[in-house]
Amino acid sequence: MNPPEVDRVAASRAAVAARRARAAVKHAVNERRLSAVTVLHTALASSESIEATLRVRDLLLSIPGLGPVRVDRVMQRLEISPSKRLAGLGVHQQERLQEYLEHRAPTIDESALSRLVVLAGPTAVGKGTVSTFIRENHPEVCLSVSATTRAPRPGEVDGVSYYFLDDAEFDRMIADGEFLEWAVVHNKSRYGTPRPPIDRALAEGKSVLLEIDIQGARQVKEAMPEATLVFLLPPSWDELVRRLIGRGTESAEEQERRLSTARVELAAQSEFDHRVVNSDVEAAAREVVELMRIQKAIDLHGKE
Numbered sequence: 206m207n208p209p210e211v212d213r214v215a216a217s218r219a220a221v222a223a224r225r226a227r228a229a230v231k232h233a234v235n236e237r238r239l240s241a242v243t244v245l246h247t248a249l250a251s252s253e254s255i256e257a258t259l260r261v262r263d264l265l266l267s268i269p270g271l272g273p274v275r276v277d278r279v280m281q282r283l284e285i286s287p288s289k290r291l292a293g294l295g296v297h298q299q300e301r302l303q304e305y306l307e308h309r310a311p312t313i314d315e316s317a318l319s320r321l322v323v324l325a326g327p328t329a330v331g332k333g334t335v336s337t338f339i340r341e342n343h344p345e346v347c348l349s350v351s352a353t354t355r356a357p358r359p360g361e362v363d364g365v366s367y368y369f370l371d372d373a374e375f376d377r378m379i380a381d382g383e384f385l386e387w388a389v390v391h392n393k394s395r396y397g398t399p400r401p402p403i404d405r406a407l408a409e410g411k412s413v414l415l416e417i418d419i420q421g422a423r424q425v426k427e428a429m430p431e432a433t434l435v436f437l438l439p440p441s442w443d444e445l446v447r448r449l450i451g452r453g454t455e456s457a458e459e460q461e462r463r464l465s466t467a468r469v470e471l472a473a474q475s476e477f478d479h480r481v482v483n484s485d486v487e488a489a490a491r492e493v494v495e496l497m498r499i500q501k502a503i504d505l506h507g508k509e
């Protein structure tokens with residue numbers, strides 16, 4: 206190799222190394238091992254540092270709870286252009302960014318204030334189907350497992366579909382205050398939401414979804430007014446009846462009982478914060494998850 210070629214190869218290797226180092230810092234920031242403030246301080250201390258080459262936008266996006274829309278708005282307010290790197294910030298921009306990171310950006314503790322969302326609706330509208338889709342496709346959402354005194358249906362698994370309890374154990378849980386809410390549903394069996402797993406998940410900053418009946422939804426709102434209530438609707442009454450009969454898990458008598466509850470429940474939809482029509486399972490699940498995201502963002506940043 207002649208000398209200019211050697212220079213080109215060395216420069217290209219250095220560029221690759223710098224790109225890798227930048228990616229490693231970005232990764233560390235995203236993993237929250239480096240706080241955004243520390244990264245900013247390092248960048249400002251040395252314009253030669255890898256941190257100095259990070260884009261402000263990427264730094265802000267690494268903060269838990271700050272999404273792209275919010276980040277763009279924050280950058281506009283700080284008067285920093287989207288392509289700006291930390292090294293390229295002017296003195297006033299540096300001060301504004303530092304002030305934002307230290308005092309106004311969400312902290313990890315704030316992100317623990319995540320949402321509790323209740324999905325309710327009439328029998329056979331598809332609450333279980335939509336919840337199962339969310340469980341299988343959105344691991345970031347924590348699904349509450351209810352307790353019930355009804356017998357398992359074929360294929361239902363204890364501890365996954367429900368905790369199947371006898372009356373004595375259900376009574377004990379009520380007496381020990383272990384339910385966030387509980388109710389007799391369809392005038393028959395008792396169902397309840399165990400409270401400790403929900404408190405734990407919320408404390409860990411997760412979003413929690415409860416799939417429960419309308420009486421339970423009202424109790425949750427009473428106990429935790431910050432909870433969001435989502436009502437799942439069928440495309441039509443006839444479709445609801447088709448789904449209930451098509452599921453084939455209830456006797457004709459039980460179907461009748463459930464349909465008469467459903468009429469009353471449909472009348473309660475205006476009490477809910479949001480309504481989602483379940484014409485297509487994936488689309489309905491997406492809508493519910495999106496509502497959870499929006500609610501979480503409002504909780505975290507609404508006051509800002």
Ligand SMILES: Nc1ncnc2c1ncn2[C@@H]1O[C@H](COP(=O)(O)OP(=O)(O)OP(=O)(O)O)[C@@H](O)[C@H]1O
Pocket residue numbers: 326327328329330331332333334335448449451452483484485486
């Ligand atoms: N979008 C949909 N399109 C067609 N069928 C659906 C849809 N969503 C659910 N179903 C079907 O409707 C039936 C009832 O669904 P599911 O058991 O999930 O209802 P549910 O609201 O949980 O009922 P329940 O309150 O009685 O437990 C099931 O057979 C399911 O496969």
Ligand SMILES: Nc1nc2c(ncn2[C@@H]2O[C@H](COP(=O)(O)O)[C@@H](O)[C@H]2O)c(=O)[nH]1
Pocket residue numbers: 325326327328332351352355386387388390396397398416417418419420421422
């Ligand atoms: N109040 C509560 N209702 C619950 C809970 N878990 C489920 N449910 C509701 O019960 C009916 C019937 O369910 P099924 O599995 O027997 O078809 C349905 O509307 C569920 O949403 C709960 O913990 N609390």
